Amino acid sequence: MAMSTTTERNKILEILKEEQSFYLISHMQPDGDSIGSLLAIGEALRNYGKEVKMFTPNLVPQKYLFLQGAELVSQEVLLDDYSKTVIVLDSSDLERLSYFTDTVTKCKKVINIDHHVTNQNFGTYNLVEVEAAATGEIIYGLLKDLEIPLSKTVAESLYVAIATDTGSFKYENTTPATHRVASSLLEYGLNPGALSQKIFDERSLPFFMILKEALAGLEIYEEGKIALSTLSKDIRERCGATPGDLEGIVNYTRDIEGVELGILFYVEGSSEVKVGFRSKMVDVSELAGRLNGGGHARAAGCRLYEDYETVKQKVLEEAKNILNKPPV
Amino acid sequence: MAMSTTTERNKILEILKEEQSFYLISHMQPDGDSIGSLLAIGEALRNYGKEVKMFTPNLVPQKYLFLQGAELVSQEVLLDDYSKTVIVLDSSDLERLSYFTDTVTKCKKVINIDHHVTNQNFGTYNLVEVEAAATGEIIYGLLKDLEIPLSKTVAESLYVAIATDTGSFKYENTTPATHRVASSLLEYGLNPGALSQKIFDERSLPFFMILKEALAGLEIYEEGKIALSTLSKDIRERCGATPGDLEGIVNYTRDIEGVELGILFYVEGSSEVKVGFRSKMVDVSELAGRLNGGGHARAAGCRLYEDYETVKQKVLEEAKNILNKPPV
Known part of the structure; x- marks a missing residue:
């Protein structure tokens, strides 16, 4: 240190x-x-x-x-x-x-x-x-x-x-x-x-348009403990979103009442997906680590080189595993 | 005092x-x-x-x-x-x-x-x-x-x-x-x-569903200085929203970059509309006052007993007038 x-x-x-x-x-x-x-x-x-x-x-x-x-x-x-x-x-x-x-x-x-x-x-x-x-x-x-x-x-x-x-x-x-x-x-x-x-x-109009899309694509798992959403490249382009406009969107998945773990998938291509994790109590740095990513206990991420459906299933499985571990 | x-x-x-x-x-x-x-x-x-x-x-x-x-x-x-x-x-x-x-x-x-x-x-x-x-x-x-x-x-x-x-x-x-x-x-x-x-x-899931609807219904006027949206009673019921879930939604209309004045219409019935105002600089208590409402300089509201389209035109007209006044 x-x-x-x-x-x-x-x-x-x-x-x-x-x-x-x-x-x-x-x-x-x-x-x-x-x-x-x-x-x-x-x-x-x-x-x-x-x-x-x-x-x-x-x-x-x-x-x-x-x-x-x-x-x-x-x-x-x-x-x-x-x-x-x-x-x-x-x-x-x-x-x-x-x-x-x-x-x-x-x-x-x-x-x-x-x-x-x-x-x-x-x-x-x-x-x-x-x-x-x-x-x-x-x-x-x-x-x-x-x-x-x-x-x-x-x-x-x-x-x-x-x-x-x-x-x-x-x-x-x-x-x-x-x-x-x-x-x-x-x-x-x-x-x-x-x-x-x-x-x-104050945030840009594209930020709010992206937020609307993220909320429209919300999926809830594990009795409300996991919330996830997905932003395709197409949606981001349609909203005219810069990387700065995506900042903070992932937080909304975690901020839902009852949710322990929020996940946002950014589909970058047919075999590349960036994943953001946010949590209230569970250690998402460990979750990200298992998927070759990294970060902090409450905010982490990874990048996986497979198609969206494969990535989503893999991430969800690890997410469910981590939820059953005691909080840190 | x-x-x-x-x-x-x-x-x-x-x-x-x-x-x-x-x-x-x-x-x-x-x-x-x-x-x-x-x-x-x-x-x-x-x-x-x-x-x-x-x-x-x-x-x-x-x-x-x-x-x-x-x-x-x-x-x-x-x-x-x-x-x-x-x-x-x-x-x-x-x-x-x-x-x-x-x-x-x-x-x-x-x-x-x-x-x-x-x-x-x-x-x-x-x-x-x-x-x-x-x-x-x-x-x-x-x-x-x-x-x-x-x-x-x-x-x-x-x-x-x-x-x-x-x-x-x-x-x-x-x-x-x-x-x-x-x-x-x-x-x-x-x-x-x-x-x-x-x-x-942390906010409830219905809050986020209402937010999605409010963002989906966003309309921009006066070269980006006015943003407005509308929530019908039907949408609120469909989202299972309580009055508490609506709290803060109007703020998002004002928080858009470049927007001076945010307006949210809550349609209560065929001849009743509640209107919320938020602003960065303009005095919305004056705007609300002109429409028989009240509030503070940056947060105010009114309730009008006419159909939605009439209310919207009336409110927009007064909103444009107030925008052309010097800030307080």
Whole structure:
């Protein structure tokens, strides 16, 4: 497990105080925590008199473009001065930086700030706090220690980072410290209602069309304990759905009252099916593992190279087996 | 606007300390805040050596039955000793106590604890804190002042009260104080993941079937700014939906990207249509008002006694008018 020492943390604080210019980068397929953390530390360091350049391997998603500074994030590899320190945010390893990996590796000093338990400690200095609900929570602590006063927009970026990585304080990773930080951030005059509407509730029309199809195809097994649905490639194309529009659809299968295990089949071709698993109590990482997949106890998946009917029968059989095991 | 004085608050604290036995009651059609507040103050007072009897005019909803003490809440009017103090929770007026109103009025002392801005100050003593996100937040403060140590189950009830009334800290009523209280409650070892799954994500199968129908009937107007759908009585019956299963369906019309105003028509008969409005920025209380309805700026409704087509045209026309007004 990745851990950081006080010495390393102090060294990082020293570098942030003493150096004048930084590169900041967060991971590919950016989420609210990676973008919020990037923008927050970026603006805070600028307010502190530093020069920063911000990068992500993919575009900032539409729904985070309202955050101040989002327009300054570049997808071009403009890290041309290898003597500068690069701060890598929310990335468990350097591969998550996609086509930026090589260039980042060339920089003299790499500061690795992350909360993932799988973090590879790839930095020259590592600040990995696995008990933090979000990288944004770690950034908040760093800025406090640096005695950099937060602006309202820095607070807003940190709030988005923390709120998105905790599903608005719903996930198990939410701790008393998470709420304490959220409390301090709201003191800057944030409007949690308007922010939450932007980052949580709003989804695209194709998402809702896909949801309709998923609900129309719902099948219930094992006296209501298993719910499954199937999305063909054809349906996804007809709805004009991008991969982002499919995000979260599988959750609805699990959220049905009485259901223990939700399954969503994405038919990719005549002999390829992607399968998503969600559960309330049963260990779906074990279920996925038996089918050459992986994941977490409550959210996992696999990919099987057979026709849909064969895959469905195989998955259902294993799902029934796992249901009869004691919960974890 | 309802307000309380420090004197009144102190008097309430004195009564809670000195008297030995209390009736506790919260409002009809109970929600998470009314149930959570009731159970929290009930168990806390019992732990403090007091005798309590708890009442609600309707059954505790299924999803809150896991809370400790839920089985002790009675729907029978067993308040037979009028010399006792009755504590009314989360109710803006005595009518919200339904068939309990008369009996409660007969009690010698009524303590009114609430956070609704519309509270009628009906109590002998009133503790109305309109800036509190939930009545649970007020109860937390009271228990602190009484120096009653919280148990894990009291903390759990208070957490449910606050989380449900803020939509898991998403609504505008969430304040820095709300998060501070949540932080303290989690310190009692609560599992926010498991609790949130129980109180937020899980919905009945009929709910999802109704959602499917609502999405299937989606119509988009004004270049994507208005989304509407219609649920006939027939569809609701076919899905086996209770009124509770319809809760929240209207929100999905508003949550579509680009939509400013979401509308859901519930056809009640050949000349009766109930209409729900949700918005991001426009004032739907004004829209509802023009149609003899009412509500809040972002959530309102009305009931019109004409045939569906006439109602739909009338509502759409007013909706288009309101869209062209500046936001509030």
